[in-house]
Amino acid sequence: MNYKLRLMYDGTHYAGWQRQQNAVTIQGQLEEALLVITREAPAVTGISRTDAGVHAADFTANFHLTAPCDTARLCRGVNALLPRDIRVISCEPCAEEFSARFDAVRKTYLYRMDISPYGNVFFRQYAWHLPYPLNLEKMQQAAAHFLGCHDFSAFMAQGSSAKTFTREITESRLVQNGEILEYYITGNGFLYNMVRIITGTLVAVGKGKLAPEAVPEIILSRDRTRAGMTAPAKGLTLFKAIYNDAEPCDVY
Amino acid sequence: MNYKLRLMYDGTHYAGWQRQQNAVTIQGQLEEALLVITREAPAVTGISRTDAGVHAADFTANFHLTAPCDTARLCRGVNALLPRDIRVISCEPCAEEFSARFDAVRKTYLYRMDISPYGNVFFRQYAWHLPYPLNLEKMQQAAAHFLGCHDFSAFMAQGSSAKTFTREITESRLVQNGEILEYYITGNGFLYNMVRIITGTLVAVGKGKLAPEAVPEIILSRDRTRAGMTAPAKGLTLFKAIYNDAEPCDVY
Numbered sequence: 001m002n003y004k005l006r007l008m009y010d011g012t013h014y015a016g017w018q019r020q021q022n023a024v025t026i027q028g029q030l031e032e033a034l035l036v037i038t039r040e041a042p043a044v045t046g047i048s049r050t051d052a053g054v055h056a057a058d059f060t061a062n063f064h065l066t067a068p069c070d071t072a073r074l075c076r077g078v079n080a081l082l083p084r085d086i087r088v089i090s091c092e093p094c095a096e097e098f099s100a101r102f103d104a105v106r107k108t109y110l111y112r113m114d115i116s117p118y119g120n121v122f123f124r125q126y127a128w129h130l131p132y133p134l135n136l137e138k139m140q141q142a143a144a145h146f147l148g149c150h151d152f153s154a155f156m157a158q159g160s161s162a163k164t165f166t167r168e169i170t171e172s173r174l175v176q177n178g179e180i181l182e183y184y185i186t187g188n189g190f191l192y193n194m195v196r197i198i199t200g201t202l203v204a205v206g207k208g209k210l211a212p213e214a215v216p217e218i219i220l221s222r223d224r225t226r227a228g229m230t231a232p233a234k235g236l237t238l239f240k241a242i243y244n245d246a247e248p249c250d251v252y
Numbered sequence: 253m254n255y256k257l258r259l260m261y262d263g264t265h266y267a268g269w270q271r272q273q274n275a276v277t278i279q280g281q282l283e284e285a286l287l288v289i290t291r292e293a294p295a296v297t298g299i300s301r302t303d304a305g306v307h308a309a310d311f312t313a314n315f316h317l318t319a320p321c322d323t324a325r326l327c328r329g330v331n332a333l334l335p336r337d338i339r340v341i342s343c344e345p346c347a348e349e350f351s352a353r354f355d356a357v358r359k360t361y362l363y364r365m366d367i368s369p370y371g372n373v374f375f376r377q378y379a380w381h382l383p384y385p386l387n388l389e390k391m392q393q394a395a396a397h398f399l400g401c402h403d404f405s406a407f408m409a410q411g412s413s414a415k416t417f418t419r420e421i422t423e424s425r426l427v428q429n430g431e432i433l434e435y436y437i438t439g440n441g442f443l444y445n446m447v448r449i450i451t452g453t454l455v456a457v458g459k460g461k462l463a464p465e466a467v468p469e470i471i472l473s474r475d476r477t478r479a480g481m482t483a484p485a486k487g488l489t490l491f492k493a494i495y496n497d498a499e500p501c502d503v504y
Contacts, residue, residue: 008370008372008373008374009373010373010374010376055374057374075370079370079371084371084373084376085373085376086373087370087371087372087373088370089368089370116341118260118327118331118339118340118341119331119336119339120260120339121260121261121262121336121337121338121339122260122262122307122309122378124262124336124337126374
């Protein structure tokens with residue numbers, strides 16, 4: 001039996017999603033809890049390998065069990081064992097062939113920037129503090145240039161195993177919420193550190209170091225050195241994912 | 253010279269506002285930073301003595317210095333010394349007789365409740381987790397009964413030095429924000445633990461243990477044992493304050 005899990009986690013104290021030998025990770029914590037509750041040792045597949053410090057508001061995962069299980073009891077049991085910064089939102093049986101990783105049609109990330117001069121205490125783990133003037137209108141113009149199908153090689157960190165570099169971005173917009181600036185980006189897939197490098201590029205535009213019109217040229221250049229810095233992990237949250245079994249995601 | 257400070261703090265790791273000999277407090281941290289920056293040792297007066305674990309989004313304080321100071325420099329210097337969970341939002345000279353405590357005309361508190369079954373990880377330090385069904389309509393009705401001028405003795409914890417018990421409540425409303433329930437209460441003053449006991453009473457109504465119509469009777473009884481439990485400190489945030497020198501607050 002295949003089970004689909006929805007999770008939420010505060011990534012501050014974890015070395016990312018993926019299980020590691022000598023570090024505490026979300027996948028590691030979850031697999032340990034599942035071992036106790038199910039008395040099986042399922043390998044959990046996650047929608048993405050979030051980096052150390054990255055958060056998730058709605059992270060999809062799946063795992064297989066040989067014995068059938070009571071999903072409500074599993075939710076309660078796993079949540080009782082997990083630390084309070086990782087929670088199972090829901091668990092339900094799903095199609096045997098469902099993969100949280102390969103069946104995601106679109107993912108939305110939220111990157112938060114704190115533009116207050118002092119640094120909002122409630123966002124200190126969830127936003128990049130930028131205590132200097134930013135031209136938000138130019139950042140908004142730059143954000144729009146990421147829409148569409150592009151080869152995003154210029155916005156990919158080294159160490160990626162990706163074989164294709166074209167992704168389709170269907171949402172790329174900034175929303176100002178008081179002193180918190182929210183950047184939402186939705187796409188059919190993302191290269192390694194792509195959202196953080198795009199955000200770093202938007203901030204370079206906001207500071208006047210890059211013109212919004214430079215973005216299409218940087219995309220075409222496929223040259224990582226021309227894009228902005230990689231924004232800090234703590235500002236990034238995997239916000240939501242859309243699954244549609246009829247349209248498998250073919251970009252991985 | 254008298255200076256007015258606006259602060260923001262995450263109270264999770266502090267034993268409340270008030271300086272104590274053997275505990276880390278907001279006032280203690282702030283006074284230590286001011287000593288270094290101003291080379292004077294000003295006593296800081298705060299708008300209220302928030303309890304251990306209570307937060308503040310906009311907390312007003314004031315202090316006197318003998319030497320004039322550059323307030324922009326003071327802000328930067330104090331923020332550089334303070335831990336990241338306490339921030340100075342602004343500092344400005346104010347009237348010599350201004351008191352952050354006695355001149356507050358109205359204060360607004362926000363109490364957050366998390367009504368998700370699993371417990372939102374991002375609110376684990378900022379909301380009371382209530383993972384069971386609550387009748388929000390009845391809670392809303394109960395909240396309205398707190399409006400107006402009342403003797404709130406039934407909603408006061410022991411250990412208070414208050415001499416008068418009548419306070420005027422001008423806002424008392426619940427706002428649902430997804431799985432986070434926000435309770436806003438504004439008044440000209442609050443007795444010790446009053447907001448937390450009112451919130452505990454609203455939750456007793458939500459669970460069906462009390463009828464909304466019982467609230468006026470409990471107020472009239474002046475009997476603490478008839479009100480609900482004291483809600484946990486972590487859900488409470490001092491949200492904002494209104495000052496108007498023409499209308500001094502006379503309830504303290």
